[in-house]
Each structure stands twice: as structure tokens, then as C-alpha cells.
Amino acid sequence: MSAPDRIVVSDRLLTMAGPEADAMQGVAIVGDRISRLVRRDEVEALRGPDTEVIDVGGRPLLPGFIDVHAHVEVACRAAYGTVDCRAPECGSVAEVLEALRSGLDERRETGWVVGQANLFFDRKLKERRLPTREELDTVSEDVAIAVRAGGHITVLNSKALEVAGIDRGFAAPEHSITGKPAVERDDHGDPIGIVKEMDSLLPLPAQTPAVVEAALEEGIRTLFTRNGVTTIGEISETVEGLETMDRMARQDRLNARIHAYLWAPGTMSLEQALDWRRFIALEAGDADVSIQGVKLFCDGGYSAKSAAVKQPYLGMGREHFGDIALQRDFLLEAVPATRDAGLQLAIHANGDRAQEWLCEVIADAGGAPSSARLRTRIEHAGNFRPDKTTSDWWRHAGIVPIPQPVFLYTFGDYFGDYLGDYGTQGRFQFADLIADGWNLTGSSDVWVGSEREATNPLFSIWCCLQRQTYDERFIDVDQATTVDQALRMHTINGAEVLGLAHEKGSLEPGKLADLVVLDRDPFAVAIDDLRRIKVESVFLGGRRVLGAE
Numbered sequence: 001m002s003a004p005d006r007i008v009v010s011d012r013l014l015t016m017a018g019p020e021a022d023a024m025q026g027v028a029i030v031g032d033r034i035s036r037l038v039r040r041d042e043v044e045a046l047r048g049p050d051t052e053v054i055d056v057g058g059r060p061l062l063p064g065f066i067d068v069h070a071h072v073e074v075a076c077r078a079a080y081g082t083v084d085c086r087a088p089e090c091g092s093v094a095e096v097l098e099a100l101r102s103g104l105d106e107r108r109e110t111g112w113v114v115g116q117a118n119l120f121f122d123r124k125l126k127e128r129r130l131p132t133r134e135e136l137d138t139v140s141e142d143v144a145i146a147v148r149a150g151g152h153i154t155v156l157n158s159k160a161l162e163v164a165g166i167d168r169g170f171a172a173p174e175h176s177i178t179g180k181p182a183v184e185r186d187d188h189g190d191p192i193g194i195v196k197e198m199d200s201l202l203p204l205p206a207q208t209p210a211v212v213e214a215a216l217e218e219g220i221r222t223l224f225t226r227n228g229v230t231t232i233g234e235i236s237e238t239v240e241g242l243e244t245m246d247r248m249a250r251q252d253r254l255n256a257r258i259h260a261y262l263w264a265p266g267t268m269s270l271e272q273a274l275d276w277r278r279f280i281a282l283e284a285g286d287a288d289v290s291i292q293g294v295k296l297f298c299d300g301g302y303s304a305k306s307a308a309v310k311q312p313y314l315g316m317g318r319e320h321f322g323d324i325a326l327q328r329d330f331l332l333e334a335v336p337a338t339r340d341a342g343l344q345l346a347i348h349a350n351g352d353r354a355q356e357w358l359c360e361v362i363a364d365a366g367g368a369p370s371s372a373r374l375r376t377r378i379e380h381a382g383n384f385r386p387d388k389t390t391s392d393w394w395r396h397a398g399i400v401p402i403p404q405p406v407f408l409y410t411f412g413d414y415f416g417d418y419l420g421d422y423g424t425q426g427r428f429q430f431a432d433l434i435a436d437g438w439n440l441t442g443s444s445d446v447w448v449g450s451e452r453e454a455t456n457p458l459f460s461i462w463c464c465l466q467r468q469t470y471d472e473r474f475i476d477v478d479q480a481t482t483v484d485q486a487l488r489m490h491t492i493n494g495a496e497v498l499g500l501a502h503e504k505g506s507l508e509p510g511k512l513a514d515l516v517v518l519d520r521d522p523f524a525v526a527i528d529d530l531r532r533i534k535v536e537s538v539f540l541g542g543r544r545v546l547g548a549e
């Protein structure tokens with residue numbers, strides 16, 4: 001047996017592989033894999049002349065984190081070259097304007113200043129409203145300004161409205177790739193600057209392939225690697241983006257493993273996705289960049305009141321329950337077709353009505369595939385789950401629910417505003433679901449305007465235990481997970497959802513050497529300090545991608 005290339009020694013292993021494994025003191029790495037777990041007193045005998053021994057002392061060593069649902073390309077591109085206007089750091093309209101002003105000179109020549117603000121920005125600013133067109137005009141009248149509050153609502157200044165051709169006579173198209181476009185107007189019919197679902201229709205500065213690559217490199221480093229994320233379930237945006245990631249992986253510059261779900265029809269049609277090899281050229285290898293499945297949308301979101309729910313939304317002046325966006329016949333075909341193509345279906349369903357409808361159709365299609373690699377995922381399932389009927393349907397259909405703990409923080413406060421009392425029941429009943437046998441995962445769903453810490457698994461773990469909202473309220477604290485459960489949600493359970501538990505998610509011989517070293521033990525800190533734990537080192541396939549020697 002060849003000597004290890006590297007041995008990482010730690011007195012605190014969190015292997016996700018049981019107490020016996022946790023009692024060991026390090027991992028030996030050969031090539032890109034863990035060859036064995038080691039005790040400290042074995043290290044000298046095992047090491048060869050070229051073995052590098054890294055001793056992290058008492059700092060915890062655990063498997064790299066797995067984020068099973070993220071929009072890497074969207075998030076990296078939205079952040080790159082834009083002005084960060086997110087609350088609470090930009091907590092008032094004045095602070096937003098100040099941030100935009102500070103970004104003006106650098107971006108003037110592109111003709112645009114684009115600000116990135118969070119989802120529910122109107123609730124998060126001190127004034128409890130969005131900035132106005134007139135306020136943005138005080139920053140500049142000759143440079144177009146767009147403040148993207150989430151990726152659905154954007155505020156434009158007068159110049160931006162002018163270059164986008166949005167005036168009194170403008171008729172918004174029926175559809176854009178994210179939903180139904182709308183332009184808010186005053187009593188005279190003039191646009192007030194707020195537009196919805198229009199970002200893909202705005203003449204924003206184009207991002208060249210070189211810019212996309214730079215955005216991915218910077219974004220993956222700051223959003224994921226810095227936070228110890230080594231595997232990502234990517235909801236695809238463009239073919240070019242996937243091929244760029246593949247090229248970066250071949251050059252050892254991607255620094256994360258990407259398992260992509262092709263967004264149909266956004267990235268390509270379902271028909272094309274089933275035959276994706278004709279349309280996407282990937283060469284890095286399945287462990288680095290692979291096509292994992294297909295992503296469909298069954299309903300919309302709460303902020304647009306388009307999540308399909310069982311009780312009507314408040315303040316609509318009519319009975320409105322949101323909309324189911326999929327056709328039953330389409331789905332009846334998609335379930336077996338994706339399975340036969342070896343692709344895992346991941347279907348966005350936010351509202352309880354959407355989830356139950358979806359499960360019913362999946363059951364009618366013969367049920368979700370039973371192999372872990374192909375089991376149908378329902379994304380966000382459990383944002384809102386006021387009764388057990390929904391999870392009974394999950395079980396009946398054989399799906400796996402994919403919740404995002406960070407949403408408790410991002411918009412846990414606002415469900416009641418949309419749905420009254422009904423909206424404050426349910427909301428990620430993690431303890432009950434785990435007790436009921438569900439193997440839950442934690443993921444970021446990072447997109448345009450996510451919270452700063454959305455991609456930090458330790459923040460997500462804090463959300464699982466603390467259940468605290470943006471406005472510092474608490475949601476059903478009896479539904480908190482334990483530290484151990486939360487760690488598993490972000491490691492081994494994620495690997496299971498991807499059907500890759502034989503490859504990663506725990507520290508065990510034969511698995512990929514994707515490792516993380518933390519500065520503090522999550523079992524030894526106060527709950528509120530979980531989010532302050534820092535990732536010191538990250539290894540991807542045994543190669544150090546974060547942390548200095």
C-alpha cells in the first residue's frame with residue numbers, strides 16, 4: 001500500500017459516520033480519496049517521505065458541506081460588478097442612495113449602475129417601502145439605475161425607464177422567463193419606477209464570456225468555498241455557464257463540485273434536456289461537473305402571491321389561491337421520461353396546494369423513482385405545511401422534500417402578511433418531520449438578492465436551531481433540530497439526496513477527500529454563536545482550496 005499523500009490530523013473528528021469513526025484522529029488521503037481514518041499514534045508509522053502531515057489540533061475536521069439547491073451562476077453574475085445595497089447594512093433609503101452614489105464613477109461608462117438588494121426589501125428598509133424613482137434620480141439623471149430587490153421586483157430611475165422604453169404607452173409583455181411582467185403606474189399612467197418580472201427584458205449591460213468566468217471564480221470563492229461548501233446542486237441558468245464551470249474544473253479553478261439540474265424551459269426545453277449531451281459539452285468528469293437532473297416549476301412564490309395555497313391570499317379583493325403552473329399531461333410524461341433518461345426531477349412547489357397536486361400527479365404517473373439517485377425532489381416543500389396531509393402526500397408519491405432553513409430568517413416574518421393566521425401555522429416543522437422519518441437537507445437557494453449569509457451552512461445550521469427571523473422574532477422554537485441533525489442535513493443527507501452518499505457526505509475510507517476544518521466546535525458553542533463559526537481550511541479531493549499553509 002502506498003504511503004498517503006497527506007494526513008490531516010484533528011482531535012475532533014465529526015465524521016457523520018458514527019461514534020467509532022468520530023473516536024479516530026484524522027484522515028489519510030491517497031490521490032483524491034480518503035484511504036483510511038487514523039489515530040494520532042499511527043501517523044508516524046504511516047507517513048512516507050513525501051507525505052504531508054497537517055495537524056489542526058483540537059479544531060474540528062468534518063466532511064465538506066453540501067448545498068443541494070443553489071443558483072450558482074445567477075448569484076455569481078448578480079453579485080459581480082453590482083453595488084451591494086442589501087439590508088440590514090443598507091438599512092434605509094438614504095443608505096441605499098449613498099451606496100449607489102459610491103458606485104457611480106466606477107460604472108458610469110457602462111451606462112448602468114445596478115444595485116443588488118434583498119428579497120422583501122420593502123419590509124427590510126427602515127421606511128418599510130422601496131426607494132422611489134425620484135429618489136434614485138437624485139443619484140443620477142444621466143446614468144441608468146436599477147435596484148434589483150430579489151430578482152422579481154426592480155426599481156428604476158428615470159434614465160433606466162427611458163432607455164428601457166418604459167413610458168406611459170408601454171405595454172408589458174404577457175410573459176418573461178420568471179413570471180408575468182408588470183409596471184406600476186401613478187394616477188396619470190406614468191411608470192413610478194417599480195417593475196416586476198422585467199429583469200430579463202431590461203437592456204442591462206451584457207456580460208461577456210470573460211465576465212461570466214470572472215464572476216464565477218469570484219462568486220464561488222466568496223459564496224461557497226469560504227463557507228466550506230464543496231458540492232453544489234446547481235439549478236442551471238445557461239449552457240454557457242455550465243460549460244464555463246466545466247472548463248474551470250479542468251483547470252482546477254472551479255473549487256467546488258457542480259451537479260446541475262437543467263432548468264426547463266429556462267435553460268432548454270424538457271425535450272432537449274432529455275437529450276442534453278447534444279447541447280452541452282462537458283469534459284471535466286462526473287465527479288467535478290455533471291448533469292444530475294431537470295428542474296421544473298409547479299408554482300410561483302409568496303412575494304408575488306403566486307405560490308399555490310389552500311387558503312386565499314389576503315388583500316386581493318377576490319379569492320386568490322395562487323396558480324399551478326404545470327400541465328398535468330406534461331408532468332405525467334415528464335416523470336417516466338426523465339427517469340428513463342437517468343435524470344432526477346427537481347420540481348419547485350412552494351404552496352401546500354401545489355405540493356399536494358404535484359404528489360397526486362406523480363403518484364398517478366406510477367410514483368417517484370425509488371433509486372436514491374433519481375428520486376423526485378420537491379423544492380421548498382415545507383416552506384408552509386400547516387397540516388400533516390401534505391407530508392402524507394409526500395410519502396404516498398415517494399418524493400423527497402428539499403426545504404431551505406435560511407428562509408425562516410429571510411421571510412419567516414411575512415407569511416402572516418400574505419395568508420393571515422393560516423400563514424403562521426406550519427413553517428418548516430423540522431423536529432416533527434425528522435421524528436416522522438424524513439431525511440431533511442439544508443440548502444441555500446441562493447439567487448439574486450439572497451441574504452449575505454445564505455450560502456454559509458453554519459448560518460443555515462444556526463437557522464435550524466435558532467429559528468429566528470430577520471425582525472428577530474422566533475418561529476416555533478419547539479421545532480428546532482439538534483446540532484447533530486443540522487450538521488447531517490448539510491453533509492451526509494445532502495449526499496443522499498444527490499444519490500452520492502457512496503462518494504461523499506461523511507469521512508469514510510474510499511470517499512472523496514472533501515474536507516473542512518472549523519475554528520470552533522459546533523457542539524461547544526452557544527446556539528447563537530453557531531453562525532459565527534468560521535471555516536479555516538477546505539480540501540477538495542485532497543487539494544487545499546482554502547486556508548494558508
Ligand SMILES: [Zn+2]
Nearest residue numbers: 069071235445
Ligand atoms: Zn431555487
